[in-house]
Amino acid sequence: MKRERITRREVPFPLYEVDLAGAGDEELLEIKEALGLGLSLEEMRALRDHFEGLGRRATDVELQTVDQTWSEHCFHKTFKGLIETPEGVVDGLLKTYIRRVAEELRPDWCFSIFEDNAGIVDFDGVHGIAIKVETHNHPSAIDPFGGAATGTGGVIRDILGVWADPIACTDVLCFGPLDTRFEDLPPGMKHPRFLYSGVVAGIGSYGNNMGIPTVNGAIYFDEGYIGNIVVYCGCIGILPKDRYFRDVKAGDAIVLAGGRTGRDGIHGVTFASAELTEESEEVSRPAVQIPNPIEEEKLKRAIIQIRDEGLGSGITDLGGGGLSSAVGETAHRYGLGAEVELGVVPLKDPTLAPWEIWISESQERMLLAIPPKNLDRAMEVFEEEDVEATVIGQYTKRRRLRIFYAAHIVADLDLGLLFTPPRVRRRAEWRPPRLQEPRFEMPPDLTETLLSLLSSPNIASKESVVRTYDHEVQGRTVIKPLQGEYSGPNDAAVLKPLPDSWRGIVVSCGMNPRYGKIDPYWMAASAIDEAVRNNVAVGGRRVALLDNFTWGNPERPDRLGGLVRAARACYEIASALGTPFVSGKDSLYNESPLGPVTPTLLITALGIIPDIRRAVTVDLKRPGDLLYLLGETHPELGGSEYYRLMGFLGLSVPKVDAVKARETFTRLTEAIDRDLVEACHDLSEGGLAVAASEMAFSGGLGLEVDLGAVRVSSPMRDDLLLFSESNSRFLVEVSPDNASEFERVMEGVIFSRVGRVLEERRVRFYGSAGRLVVDASLSDLLEAWRSTLR
């Protein structure tokens, strides 16, 4: 630097001033580097101009505040920015493709969407259900236990942050193959097996300790996750709608409650938007927070008590950006300003500098706005629960953020500046990969193929993980993730939130990262279809969706091109299915020396079931019952587990006909409501053969299926019929007494009777020529399914 631009101010604590006036690009970059900021050059220039206009130096606290607020993690610059595509400019992905579904459908049951910490939908007129899913990929890659645990803790606070009582958690995880060779790992990269066991333990530990059941999830393995693991943590809560307090006024106290503030979680948001490198372990370790679930358990009790007594006027969690985001965002939301004294914040380490206190992401902290008249009682509630709570300032009429430390002013920022960062403009271009459909002979022994598929890691039983999560605490779990004696895989979880109502909620998810390698559009479409059909399969309806994108660096047009395509599918398919998005979150910049993460879109679905006593499970119930296959089967095996087993990716990715799918879903719901469905399972990875096997061994009953009876769009080979992953399909067990009524309900939908349930514990498929092509005992099938991840 030509002259000393960063100088220490003469105060009895560490505070640095930065002289931005006249700084050239190179100097701006040097300043950015010295302060560890994640801002772009363009943003640094905007800041220089701003402070030049003010005619004064900036403090480190001010620059750190802007850095946090403008980060991808906090502001979602890419999703809000302008994107140039060959087809024209997209003015905000979120606005154009995600929020728009609800804006056009105008569902009267959406209570709050994309506004607050979580989406809220109506439950029974009186209560709302809040739901949020977060990503915690980068921290989990550095510290799998702590990263995953604090991911869970963070999303639980999002639910508390809308005054809701958390009643369930979800988790969806992606890892590299567990048998990855150590030699193939770049330096500094942790082995998938280490990450897997740490992440699973972290999620279980937090949810179990807090007493929130983990009821739904998935685990996915792919080479594209070796360098970048994916950790999605979700939480669902319930609140009386008239207790949704959002009415902060000037003069209301700003109360910081919960754990103490420490040096853990400094620059977490910057780290979240950086690529993982060999040095991440050392450089970014402080960015990972330390979990203490019991602190949050106590905090939860206090907050629910404060809610029930109506003491607060606003609430938000401390997540990315710490106090800087929480205070700034609440003040901004209510059209107010804020004054905060950092000197009174309880610390884990007394040597923290003001800027560190201000942006630390230490866990288990919440920010509440309390009107002065309720302050004494609120503090009493915290004390009763053994929770530390401190008044750190107040909201003000003047729309400025004024931060003090030991009565010295250390930041004085205009909220307008903070919330109008320079808009990003990015370029996106997607080119279809050069792929072709494989040609190969049908394997001679399809029974063997089925057994191999059942034991492939993406299909195999996840029981060894699911059982380490308490999925029954709170006593609300009606349909559990694992069904009955044989721990079969249910399509969705059902919860009964209220003691005096039979009404339930249905939670499911969908994800098909492998399809994205062929076309992100159909990957997104398939994920939506899968999430919704999982929900419908157990009796859910009136489905709300959440989107969670995990993608590579959006500044590279090819990565962003795929993202735009997936987002467009979100709009088109969700609109056609009538399922609005109510919340979502994106995690970009998932890059490592091995390249970008496998682009991954998780769709979470939240449905309603009017009477939980009608919920349907996966297990076959009675010998002699009939089996119906709903939906049409196409020769679509691109990206399928079968092709993967045979060593191919393929090209013919499964598509979604949303109009037909919606009709199938509606009719199946009607059949369930009329008590015509004994068991039901959606067809996903591994297709008909895997779904049928799972239904059979879950119920301890055999079955036979005639592939010749399957409704197809064009003639198909037996192996393709068995393993095609065409969307919008279900296998349904119906008692012979109800067959004619069931068929009447299904009229107009593509379906056919394909087989029946057997007493004999075998699964048999007859090929199109009437030949027996699969014949396996339940014990062999179950053993294959269970052996991989035991």
Next chain:
Amino acid sequence: MRRSEIRVLILRVGGTNCDRETALAFRDLGVEAEVVHTHRVIREGSLPDYDVLVFPGGFSYGDYVRSGVIWAKLVEAYLLEDLMRFVEEGHPVIGICNGFQLLVELGLLPGFEGRSPYPEAALATNASNVYECRWVRLKNVNRGNCPFTRSIPREAIIRMPVAHGEGRFLFPREWEEEYLERLYEKDQLVLRYVKPDGSFAEGEYPHNPNGSFHDIAGICSPEGNVFGLMPHPERAYYGWQLPDWTRMGRPPEYGDGRLILEGIVEYVERRF
């Protein structure tokens, strides 16, 4: 005592998390059930106002050090006198999961010679070394000393879920056989893990989910009114909580967990 007059105290501290569903289950039985922080009961000295004391499941104080031990020390330091009087008067004291761990740490169970100043048994880390949430089958092996399982026929098999990382009931190796004999002598064995065919699990996983010595899932004090168990009756209270109710068409009204909680209430009705 009339049922509507019975007051159940469900104690909690930071990290307790099965209090809500336990209270709901008791209320369904027609008694009054209150969830109160241990600090408040200590401050107000209100334990004698209640008829039943329940230590519910959870992770009290994070189960740091050892499961249940910090909570047990809190009770020992500030609530012991009231608690011992409560026990001696014959009131039911129930420990579920973390509550069972607490009763063992407190020396109340097995309590061969009254309360022991040190734990005589342990609920150690599961043999599988991981936390496990699963339904188990249990046989009522009590010959009548434990008043709460009297309505369950002897040798009958009931189903409830367990959910714990530390539920492996162990005695000190050198005292194992002698202590077991004493349990039999004083009829303190209540619930043991069994296989689907009704025979004892003999330590076989997952029927015995944690590797407990002698398949022990629940024991009572020599007097019978202090009862601890690892499985969760409050999660098996309603029929719709059963893991396989969809095989029965509609869920039955209640699950087997109700038998235990009702046994407690009936005992108070009879005795007081």
